[in-house]
Amino acid sequence: MSIDLSSINKKEYAVIMKDIVKRFPKVLANDHVNFLVKKGEVHSIIGENGAGKSTLMNQLYGLYTPTSGDIYIFGEKKVFKGPGDAIKAGIGMVHQHFMLVDTLTVAENIVLGSEPKRGMTFDLKKARKEVKELSEKYGLFVDVDAKIEDIPVGMQQRVEILKTIYRGAEILILDEPTAVLTPQETKELFEIINKLREDGKTIIFISHKLHEVMEISDNITVMRLGKVTGHVAAKDTNARELANMMVGREVVLRVEKSEKEPGDTIVEVEDLWIKDNRGLDAVRGVSFKIRKGEVLGVAGVAGNGQTELVEALTGLRKIENGKYLYKGEEVSKKTVRELRERNIGHIPEDRFKYAMVKEFPNYYNMILGKHYKEPFAKNGFLNHDVIYKNADILVKRFDVRPPDRTIPTGNLSGGNQQKVVIAREVSFNPEFIVIAQPTRGLDVGAIEYVHKEILNLREKDVAVLLVSMELEEVLSLSDRIIVMYEGEIMGEVKPDEVTIEEIGLMMAGHKLEDIKLEEKLSHGGDSN
Amino acid sequence: FKVIMVTDVGGLGDKSFNDGAWAGVLRARDKYGIDVQVIQSKEQSDYVDNLSNAAKEADVVIAVGFMMSNALFDVAPQYPATKFIGIDIAPPEGGNVPKNIQLYLFKEQESAFFVGYLAAAMTKTGKVGFIGGIAIPPVERFRYGYVAGVKAYNDIYGENVEVIVGYTDSFTDAAKGKSMALAQFDQGADIIFAAAGACGNGVIDAAKEKSLKVYGLDANADLAKIVDAYYEKGEGYFAIGVDSDQDYMAPGYVLASALKRVDNASYYGVRDAYRNRFKGGLEVLGAQEDGVGLSPMKYTKGMVPSRILAEVEYLNYAIKTGMLVVPDNENDLNNFTTDIEFPF
């Protein structure tokens, strides 16, 4: 599938990528890709994990050099030696994994590489001023003097966008910008995108969330296995059709959970207090119960104590105060190992950091946490036969690809890494499991899979604490939902008895009873 | 006729006993036209290997340095046809020296005695310093002799010159030697004897720096100017060298050197072997045997009153004739007194 450049008006296009081939030592990541973006449009790219979206964009941004193929920016042919060239050509990119320097301030991050100077010194004052002005102009609120490590992801996202605007980007690439945002933040982002579009900027948007793509795009390009498999205008399609185009089969976008009566209470948390890394109270007097076969969802904007809660419940963080009862036993002072001994499982939110040892082969990652116990070990010696067999079974049962127990887990794609982690935790037969952000960055196919596994756990009478920023996910999987704001619980609701607005209000810090009260007042006799 | 000298880990260039021993070997070469070679040891466990290899090739093997004792006594019996010379090496614990080994030890205390006396006589502050490397026996013998020399001066003149003692715990860290010398100068010492290998270079440097300041001279000032300045100001700082004649290292600032004629030992040993007069056994070289002594003080003679020079000369005579025995251990040092009276 080649395009004839003479037949189109090059001037109309902000970006033309023609016949792009990008070959990595082991994969053909882009296979003769043609990709055209009109000036001033929002153009989305969708596709499964590993389809080659990021790779394509990295070439547009000068990070990778195409193996072959040409790039035209505003009709002019360009060869980028590095991001510097791309920046000069008016391209800005917000990467899938944030490219921020944690220890520098917001202003420093934004001006890095094109710093304002006074004499030979770096003019921080001017940098702060310019950033402030820009942030006001586009409504991208940031705290210019805060260090990146101290600000929430939503603000980090805005910093990333400001970085591109600061350099005068005309073409903005946003690679999965919403993966870590709350619905509210996503909404704000879309407002910003619309503002930028009105400003005449061209935007390339990558996302796995099809309803977002539907909402924001003018045009959509679908990629599969390194190739472009389709172009559609957003107005001519729907989410289901897009999903099918991406995956090449029917996908269930929303799982249905069974009707089920939960069992006895197994986890009971009362007035829990936990501190964050800086020593501030991150969780403040939280209480809840979870019963067997029940999924308790935790919703909330990231950074409101969920991470600390998860770490505390799994023994990774000290509980300052309060009760943590598990099967009637006080376990708040127990170590990770002691909790694991009691069949408490954990699927951490940061896969790379907490869930696996990248360098270990799959068979080792599949025993991490019970590696010292029978049948995997005896008298301090590992039982490799059992370990291999265990891995073979899990690889098969959880459909890990490629199906090879010896591959270092770090060499798998994100979705398959998550499968390894889930396989491990499920195989440990937990009675209580803490699951955090289980589908972050995964494509629709993989998400479907993970959701099914979580419901399977529920079927098996496991108590599940599910922390997720995906409201959809929490709503569809949980039996009950608690919403956290600044370390406190704003309220507890059942998914089918709550509206998105109500949850949104709670996430913004309104207590459930206040919301109910207000509703009663405003609607008067309407409801009852 | 081939001679191979094996150094200890200090190696050549220590401007101390390895260099001294090699100088003696070279003297023998020039005199007798023999073939000589040096092998340097990198670590303690090389000694056996190097001595053995040398023994296979040479008629005479010289082991330099007390560190090599064990290796020498292990190797020598295996090569009865080769003659071994052990410099600064004491006999094994039992006391029996294998027949093919000639050992040389030194009465370091005697040479240190001279410089101790000299320092006590020359100090303007009533305090003198001693800087040792690691407190090994030869270093300690230097200290005993030095302190005894000061005591002798105090006894004779009813003075109370004090000795400040410090250890760098290294034979190589010149920077530390310098710092320690500056500290001792600060404590009131004006003359310091360094028995600390290459650390001593730092001590000499410190003395020079302090003196330059007092004299108001620059670093390249010639000797005559230094001597004049010393007399004019009536004070100055000195280092005292060790082992070989180190006076040249900073002319006018090194008062004297306590010589340990390692060169004589290696020369005697090679000469005897060459002339088939090799006896084996232990020989302790003192002032009497020209094994230790005072440097000629080529640069500083003009700064020392002739009476003091004469007294030192007399003490030398006293030691050589056995009138005076310099202590070589802590106990004797504590009990040391002298009733020497100068005949002039």
Next chain:
Amino acid sequence: MKNKISKNAMSILVPVVSVIIALFIAAIVILLIGKNPISAYWVMLKGAFGDKAAWAANISKMMSLVLTGLAVGFGFKAGIFNIGAEGQMMMGAITATFVGINLGNVSPVFAIPITMLAGILGGAFWASIAGYLKAATGAHEVITTIMLNWIAVYLTNYFVVGPLAVGQGVPKSPEIAQSAQLPPLMTVQANTLPSGIIISIVMAFLVYILLEKTTTGYEVKAVGYNLYAAEAGAISLKKNIVLTMAISGALAGLAGALEVMAIHHRIFADFSGGKGFDGISIALIGQNNPIGIIFAAFLISSLRTGSNAMQFARVPDDIVTIIQGIIIFFVAADRIVRTWILKFSSPKGGESK
């Protein structure tokens, strides 16, 4: 990808080629000072392997190098940089000597293991200080082990001129009991082939088993690769850091004990001769693999033994330090070497990747 050289072949080829390059560069240097490199190397070869005595000297050196290499390599596996093998080796020697001279009249069956254990515990204790400080306060092990090295040096000096001093001459401790001395495998004139080498090699295999077959090894590696995941995987970081340091120190301490028991029979100042620091090079050349470390230790001991002999060809032995440096340099720059190997082995020349 036409000329595929297997990963295993490559991991052997790289050090071998590095050695060749280093010898080549050193040959040029030798030529520059007007000596004949071929005869110099020939003497060196003979010096390292030429006769039984050469082998004995060579293996004597190798004995503790294997252990210090293992000590450093084990630390690296756990993500800990133990620069302190030197000090741990000295402490091991001190404790082994302490026990060895105070044993009285017991049978070697007890004396040997007890003395050896004393050395192991001495080294382990010394390293554990750094491990404990890291675990408890976060003190960087590079700082603490460097400082502990110096302290060990000064303590050794103190013991041999102070409380343990014996006899005149060399400042030294008394000889350890006859029963605690490891009998040599073979005596060639003054050189002995120490039986300690067997212990070293066995230790290498034990470390291999520890790393590959036990839960301890699993945990140590997990912590080394990713301490966050390890912690979430029910592995106690603090316990592991202390344990890793202790094992690393135990290996170095054993090196000290073997030097005492098999070779010197006592301690004296400066007896370790930098073997602890050599452990770093050896671990690196052996790529932290216990079996690789055996060969790396043998390489270094051969170079050292050979270099002593090379002086008879009137080539300064310092050239060997340079050679060792160049070898390690190319081990570091293994990618350069790989590229060269690929170029060289590919018929067309070039075109890798």
Next chain:
Amino acid sequence: MNVFEAIIASLTSPVFYKLMLMSATPLIFAALGGVFSEVTGVTNIALEGIMKLGAFTAVVFTFYTGNPWIGLAGALIAGVLFSWLHAYVSIRWSADQIVSATALILIATGLTAFLMEPIFGHSGQTDFVAKIPKVKFEAIQNVPFIGEIFDEMSIFVYLAFIAVALSWFLIYKTPLGLRMRAVGENPKAADTLGVNVFGIRYFGVLMSGLLAAFGGAYLSIGELGQFQENMPSGKGFIALAAMILGNWNPVGAMWAALLFGASDALNIQLQSILDIPPEMKALLNLLPFLVTIIVVSGFVGKTRPPAADGIPYEKE
């Protein structure tokens, strides 16, 4: 005099401060070198080797030209060239930085020992050469206590503190410094903004060579006028510790070096003041090392290296 009085006597003497500065100066230079390299993300445990080569080259150049300033220049060039080897393999070839630095230490040790014979005709230590002259500032000279401290002080001591100030300024107040810190924390982020990651890292490592060589030159032509085989005697490693203790910050590294210098000075002075047996005096030499350990674990706690320190940056 009891120990307490001895310590007071020592601390109230100007010589204590002089010795502290002398002992700290080479450490400051080398530790700054370490900071430069590691701030950009390349570890450099080769400081000891670079100092050694710097000390040696300084003497060699002074020996041939008679001018110690040319000696200093020679040392700096040698330091930069030598550290380039580390930079080249670490940056261009993603070499393991600890391995490469270990190699440099060995090469420096071998090379200096090897070259001494052909150049000076003997090994072990070089001949004496001219030193960089000491400086005097009349203004300081006349202040009572302070004047004595800075009496006859090597210009290197002043330069060390100027270097601290300049380094701090460069790293924290200039665009280049911002880029250095960014590259050391997150090279990829810097790269995506068009910052030349490799170039900055080269700069950091070469600066570390320059500064460590400065420290080496101080030891040889700054104080002694001679090179000795053992020359830095482990000071490069202690500087490494000072860099870590100073939390990879020029000013912090300076304080750490001064702390070490102070405990070293105290050891030396106490030996001169206290009347204790020789082996106890020898034991006092432990002091600086003990103090460092105690400070590291007691007071400072965790220090944090640049996030990308020691990790090679690879583009694709």
